[in-house]
Amino acid sequence: MRxxxxxxxxxxxxxxxxxxxxxxxxxxxxxxxxxxxxTRKLSEQLGVSxxxxxxxxxxxxxxxxxxxxxxxxxxxxxxxxxxxxxxxRQPQWPLWQMAFQEEENQQPLVxxxxxxxxxxxxxxxxxxxxxxxxxxxxxxxxxxxRRDESSALSxxxxxxxxxxxxxxxxxxxxxxxxxxxxxxxxxxxxSQQALSLICQVLLKPGDVVLVESPTYNLAxxxxxxxxxxxxxxxxxxxxxxxxxxxxxxxxYHPRLIYTIPNFQNPxxxxxxxxxxxxxxxxxDQYNVAICEDDYVGDLRYDGRSKPALKALDPGGRxxxxxxxxxxxxxxxxxxxxxxxxxxFTQLQTQKRVSDLTxxxxxxxxxxxxxxxxxxxxxxxxxSRLYKQRRDATVRALRKYFGHELEFAIPQxxxxxxxxxxxxISSEELYSCALREGVxxxxxxxxxxxxxxxIQYIRINFAPLILDExxxxxxxxxxAYLSVRQM
Amino acid sequence: MRxxxxxxxxxxxxxxxxxxxxxxxxxxxxxxxxxxxxTRKLSEQLGVSxxxxxxxxxxxxxxxxxxxxxxxxxxxxxxxxxxxxxxxRQPQWPLWQMAFQEEENQQPLVxxxxxxxxxxxxxxxxxxxxxxxxxxxxxxxxxxxRRDESSALSxxxxxxxxxxxxxxxxxxxxxxxxxxxxxxxxxxxxSQQALSLICQVLLKPGDVVLVESPTYNLAxxxxxxxxxxxxxxxxxxxxxxxxxxxxxxxxYHPRLIYTIPNFQNPxxxxxxxxxxxxxxxxxDQYNVAICEDDYVGDLRYDGRSKPALKALDPGGRxxxxxxxxxxxxxxxxxxxxxxxxxxFTQLQTQKRVSDLTxxxxxxxxxxxxxxxxxxxxxxxxxSRLYKQRRDATVRALRKYFGHELEFAIPQxxxxxxxxxxxxISSEELYSCALREGVxxxxxxxxxxxxxxxIQYIRINFAPLILDExxxxxxxxxxAYLSVRQM
Numbered sequence: 001m002r003x004x005x006x007x008x009x010x011x012x013x014x015x016x017x018x019x020x021x022x023x024x025x026x027x028x029x030x031x032x033x034x035x036x037x038x039t040r041k042l043s044e045q046l047g048v049s050x051x052x053x054x055x056x057x058x059x060x061x062x063x064x065x066x067x068x069x070x071x072x073x074x075x076x077x078x079x080x081x082x083x084x085x086x087x088x089r090q091p092q093w094p095l096w097q098m099a100f101q102e103e104e105n106q107q108p109l110v111x112x113x114x115x116x117x118x119x120x121x122x123x124x125x126x127x128x129x130x131x132x133x134x135x136x137x138x139x140x141x142x143x144x145x146r147r148d149e150s151s152a153l154s155x156x157x158x159x160x161x162x163x164x165x166x167x168x169x170x171x172x173x174x175x176x177x178x179x180x181x182x183x184x185x186x187x188x189x190x191s192q193q194a195l196s197l198i199c200q201v202l203l204k205p206g207d208v209v210l211v212e213s214p215t216y217n218l219a220x221x222x223x224x225x226x227x228x229x230x231x232x233x234x235x236x237x238x239x240x241x242x243x244x245x246x247x248x249x250x251x252y253h254p255r256l257i258y259t260i261p262n263f264q265n266p267x268x269x270x271x272x273x274x275x276x277x278x279x280x281x282x283x284d285q286y287n288v289a290i291c292e293d294d295y296v297g298d299l300r301y302d303g304r305s306k307p308a309l310k311a312l313d314p315g316g317r318x319x320x321x322x323x324x325x326x327x328x329x330x331x332x333x334x335x336x337x338x339x340x341x342x343x344f345t346q347l348q349t350q351k352r353v354s355d356l357t358x359x360x361x362x363x364x365x366x367x368x369x370x371x372x373x374x375x376x377x378x379x380x381x382x383s384r385l386y387k388q389r390r391d392a393t394v395r396a397l398r399k400y401f402g403h404e405l406e407f408a409i410p411q412x413x414x415x416x417x418x419x420x421x422x423x424i425s426s427e428e429l430y431s432c433a434l435r436e437g438v439x440x441x442x443x444x445x446x447x448x449x450x451x452x453x454i455q456y457i458r459i460n461f462a463p464l465i466l467d468e469x470x471x472x473x474x475x476x477x478x479a480y481l482s483v484r485q486m
Numbered sequence: 487m488r489x490x491x492x493x494x495x496x497x498x499x500x501x502x503x504x505x506x507x508x509x510x511x512x513x514x515x516x517x518x519x520x521x522x523x524x525t526r527k528l529s530e531q532l533g534v535s536x537x538x539x540x541x542x543x544x545x546x547x548x549x550x551x552x553x554x555x556x557x558x559x560x561x562x563x564x565x566x567x568x569x570x571x572x573x574x575r576q577p578q579w580p581l582w583q584m585a586f587q588e589e590e591n592q593q594p595l596v597x598x599x600x601x602x603x604x605x606x607x608x609x610x611x612x613x614x615x616x617x618x619x620x621x622x623x624x625x626x627x628x629x630x631x632r633r634d635e636s637s638a639l640s641x642x643x644x645x646x647x648x649x650x651x652x653x654x655x656x657x658x659x660x661x662x663x664x665x666x667x668x669x670x671x672x673x674x675x676x677s678q679q680a681l682s683l684i685c686q687v688l689l690k691p692g693d694v695v696l697v698e699s700p701t702y703n704l705a706x707x708x709x710x711x712x713x714x715x716x717x718x719x720x721x722x723x724x725x726x727x728x729x730x731x732x733x734x735x736x737x738y739h740p741r742l743i744y745t746i747p748n749f750q751n752p753x754x755x756x757x758x759x760x761x762x763x764x765x766x767x768x769x770d771q772y773n774v775a776i777c778e779d780d781y782v783g784d785l786r787y788d789g790r791s792k793p794a795l796k797a798l799d800p801g802g803r804x805x806x807x808x809x810x811x812x813x814x815x816x817x818x819x820x821x822x823x824x825x826x827x828x829x830f831t832q833l834q835t836q837k838r839v840s841d842l843t844x845x846x847x848x849x850x851x852x853x854x855x856x857x858x859x860x861x862x863x864x865x866x867x868x869s870r871l872y873k874q875r876r877d878a879t880v881r882a883l884r885k886y887f888g889h890e891l892e893f894a895i896p897q898x899x900x901x902x903x904x905x906x907x908x909x910i911s912s913e914e915l916y917s918c919a920l921r922e923g924v925x926x927x928x929x930x931x932x933x934x935x936x937x938x939x940i941q942y943i944r945i946n947f948a949p950l951i952l953d954e955x956x957x958x959x960x961x962x963x964x965a966y967l968s969v970r971q972m
Contacts, residue, residue: 001661001662001663001791002662002663002664002783002784002791002792002793002794002797003663003791003793003797004663004793004794004797004798005793006763020663020665023665024660024665027665027667028667029656029657029659029660029665029666029667030657030660030661030665031657031660031858033858034657034660034661034858035661035858035859035862044790045786045790045791046790046791047790091800091801091802091826091827092800092801093801093802093826093827093828094770094773094775094802094803094827095773096688096741096773096774096775097802097827097828097829098828100687100827100828100829100831100832101827101828134631137631138628138631141627141631142624145620145623145624145627170515171515171516171517171520173515174510174515174516174517174520175487175516175520175521176487176488177487177488177489177490177506178488179506179509179510179513179515179516180515181513181514181515188841189675189841189844189845190841190842192839192840192841192842193840193841196839196840196841201586202582204691205690218838218839218842221835221838221839222839222840225835225836225839226839255582277492284580287580287581287582288582289580289582297488298488300531304530304531304532304533305487305488305489305531305532306488307488307489307490307491308488308490311488311489311490312490314577314578315577315578315579316577316579316580316583317580329847331845331846331847332845332847333841333842333843333844333845333846340577340579341577341579341580341583341586341587342579342583342584342586342587343583343586345586346586349707349711350711352704352707353678353682353704353707353708353711353712354678354679354682354708354840355674355675355676355678355679355682355819355841356676356678356704356819357819358675358819359675359817359818359819359845359848360817360819361815361817361818361848362845362847362848372517372519372520372521373519373521376521
């Protein structure tokens with residue numbers, strides 16, 4: 001136990017030890033049942049006489065904070081009073097912390113919910129946790145532990161991740177029409193890290209990033225945290241309005257275009273074929289990198305498949321982001337970037353200095369679990385399931401709202417993007433719906449200027465079963481009526 | 487399958503499909519046994535007639551690339567020739583990639599080794615993988631899966647990590663004499679991420695960071711990647727030479743002091759009590775944040791324990807980094823920062839935008855596995871074991887090298903820092919030792935100017951059993967003799 005002792009102090013050493021342990025017990029950091037070191041041991045560690053430590057322990061014992069028992073040593077006792085952590089004692093922060101204090105105390109965004117213990121119906125989150133292949137995953141974990149033993153728990157895989165998993169990912173993508181090599185795959189801790197690494201390598205504070213408007217809230221938060229200048233380009237039912245792109249490129253000289261071409265988050269839009277080609281062409285002409293976030297690209301329910309931007313890339317233009325979070329299990333936190341050319345080495349370095357490597361253990365489990373056949377059948381099953389849920393949500397919306405909400409039916413993905421009538425604020429609707437036990441994402445989260453999203457809400461239909469969807473939309477209707485009466 | 491089709495092209499559609507699949511098979515991205523979509527399905531997906539897809543498949547089949555079998559669909563066949571990935575076809579990279587191409591093609595640092603399949607004896611890495619508590623860990627994993635089911639695999643814990651684990655960490659630290667609250671603990675993906683987050687929050691390119699010289703190589707690589715100005719302060723047997731600190735603070739105005747006070751990596755030095763107090767005092771006076779990397783702080787074999795800088799912190803001055811990688815299993819990739827004051831919220835935000843959260847699953851497993859009693863007994867066991875190995879290494883060095891190498895005996899931790907006689911280069915010794923099957927870290931990795939480390943090598947004695955240590959030092963001696971004869 002490393003207790004700070006001050007030999008220059010007028011406070012006797014035994015009292016210093018006593019005070020330190022007393023405060024640690026009282027503020028809860030030394031928990032009940034913690035075993036304190038034997039007096040002989042602690043006196044050696046601290047370089048004081050044994051009697052000094054014994055005196056300290058005696059004082060603590062007589063105050064009922066610790067107890068020595070024959071054979072089982074000295075233990076911290078459960079505290080008598082319900083002691084609160086001394087949060088009132090606010091220390092004087094150092095000057096360098098003041099800069100942070102002045103920054104707006106932002107409320108962290110809620111990015112996920114689910115039907116939780118309180119019987120909330122939550123149109124948020126990703127897929128349906130009840131559909132996660134837990135049993136197969138458990139088996140994969142056991143296989144990995146049995147086979148790799150400690151090597152799965154050592155450092156490893158610094159060159160972009162566990163090579164067999166990188167190979168599997170290249171095969172998965174090929175089976176979807178996106179050709180790549182294992183050597184171009186960098187494993188990341190979810191797609192959020194993939195985007196973060198790309199930004200750190202390509203952009204510095206003040207640089208311009210071009211995003212669809214609306215777009216993924218955590219991408220916006222990342223860009224803001226990195227102090228990038230965010231320029232928005234509108235989106236319609238056919239995706240990014242590429243006809244406006246050239247003039248924006250000329251005016252703002254962005255260094256990165258962040259796009260979600262398939263079943264965009266939050267709008268659900270899918271970029272048309274011709275716009276994809278035009279986007280890749282213009283980015284090339286104006287020397288701008290594209291970051292393609294393909295988080296649910298292969299979760300299509302109807303309509304024709306569109307090529308990934310990556311598949312249109314003549315080489316090294318498109319940085320492609322994928323993830324296992326949406327399709328399998330977000331709790332694993334595994335995603336990837338596909339990149340070719342010199343930038344790949346930079347991304348590797350950035351990954352290494354950021355966190356060395358994504359858990360080698362989880363990478364091996366995923367490798368054990370995922371193969372092309374299993375992935376394809378999982379996609380087929382999810383598509384069937386989520387298509388039903390999309391249709392049920394659309395039916396419920398029509399039934400309970402008539403034509404009061406405007407929306408397009410997405411051809412895939414997870415999201416419905418609903419436009420509220422004028423005068424109904426999504427933030428107010430959010431608060432009212434919470435009281436009805438219904439959760440969704442207000443549109444304000446998906447724009448640089450929150451106000452731009454005040455008339456929109458995003459509904460994730462994928463995690464809920466049909467009955468829940470119906471109940472949820474009924475709750476939403478109730479909230480809607482009470483907002484309208486305000 | 488999302489195949490890019492160009493309706494404007496003169497190449498017929500069936501040929502476009504055929505070519506795309508052919509190339510994907512030939513360059514290995516479509517692996518053997520991959521099931522192609524049925525012709526009806528693919529024609530729907532691509533919006534072409536079924537006969538178009540059939541024609542494409544027929545061409546591929548007649549070339550022996552795919553095979554259709556009644557009932558089992560169309561599969562990719564194993565390739566006949568050993569086809570190499572077409573790496574020769576180097577595309578023309580876009581202009582924005584040129585900046586990266588010009589950067590020095592750094593060889594990535596090897597940060598870890600172990601006694602591997604090739605019977606190498608590796609004085610690198612962290613603890614001994616053979617000592618990892620695999621069985622207990624497996625049980626913890628099973629318990630988590632059984633109890634939490636899918637909730638362990640969902641997103642969660644955005645506010646700094648899984649609260650019960652944060653509480654456990656605060657108790658672990660208190661039992662070592664470092665008082666903190668669960669609310670001040672931010673879970674990270676290893677201590678590397680902890681340091682990276684701190685840098686991103688506190689520093690911008692060009693800012694000065696003060697480091698001990700030598701210091702941890704991956705910290706140096708991180709600082710260089712972030713384009714920080716790195717100022718070194720020498721270290722001796724009693725840790726950072728704090729007597730030089732004030733003038734350096736006055737001259738360079740660093741915004742962060744990065745220090746490893748206990749059993750420093752690579753030098754093994756442990757900072758004296760008085761220097762610790764002086765460091766905290768000066769940092770406060772000059773308004774500089776301290777990052778205390780305490781990666782093996784409680785792994786002490788002899789001598790008196792020293793208080794953590796964090797324990798001397800009057801509030802919000804010291805950002806304390808800890809990890810489970812060194813003591814338990816690096817493959818889990820879990821570490822933490824302890825920070826108080828407004829900076830904590832910034833660190834939370836930076837973590838969220840960097841990768842949302844460290845795997846909720848791994849966090850739960852760790853919580854299940856770690857408690858104060860188990861941790862303390864693990865530390866006791868490791869200390870006993872590694873002390874023996876340290877002593878055995880010192881004995882072997884004395885036996886085979888006499889007094890040709892200079893070194894101090896560290897009171898804890900993992901590392902011996904050996905000074906070679908003049909004229910013996912650690913880089914040459916490294917190459918020769920590799921041929922003898924012995925691996926260590928040449929000192930050049932631990933300085934801003936590699937040349938400063940040319941006379942040093944770092945030996946990690948912890949991962950090897952006694953016989954391996956003896957063999958390893960014999961191999962080192964052989965390599966040493968052949969370098970001396972050059």
